[in-house]
Amino acid sequence: MTQQKKLKQLIRARMAKTGETCTTARRHILAHAPDEVQLPTGVLPAYTAFGPRQHHDSGLVAHVLRPVYAQFLEEAAPLLDDRLADAAALIRQSGRGWSQLATLAQDTASGLGAYIELAEERLELMFSRGPDAAPEVREMNARLDAMTADYAATDPLGDSGRAELFEAMADLVDACAEQERQAVQLLRAAA
16 A cells, blocks of 8 residues: 555544544644655645644644744844834734634635545646646546535535625735734834
8 A cells, every 4th residue: 555545544534533624634644643654745844843732723834933933023122123022013913813814714614625635636646647637637627516516505604604704814814914014014124
């Protein structure tokens, strides 16, 4: 059995046991994978360096890197420029907003595990075999289209609920982007 097939079996077994999405189950499996397991394409080696306790469901960047950068700015502020502390506060606030966005997206996509898994398989096939995979990709596209139609028919949010959700997500993105723009302005002014 190839490493990839074994990994997929482990992920599916965890999904069945825990009810987690494919992405969440995969993250947990890979976090506890022994070193000899070859990680699939797209999984960053830095992931294991941070460990499963540092990688929260709403994303490595928001939960690990932004607070680390904010802490660096806070420590540098007394030595370089007090505006760095203000930039750090904005970066932290932005990180919380991105985490909120990721949680909203994850909660919304919780019923899409099979779709996500098939879409990931299709992407992997396209990257690994390119144009030679066209017939299989077309078949996967048809399956994805059918899954999309099935989900749309049973979508608990409906059109208006989904529009409200996307509007709330857009507001979060706008707020985070503005906080980061302000932080960049402070950093430029302190330079």
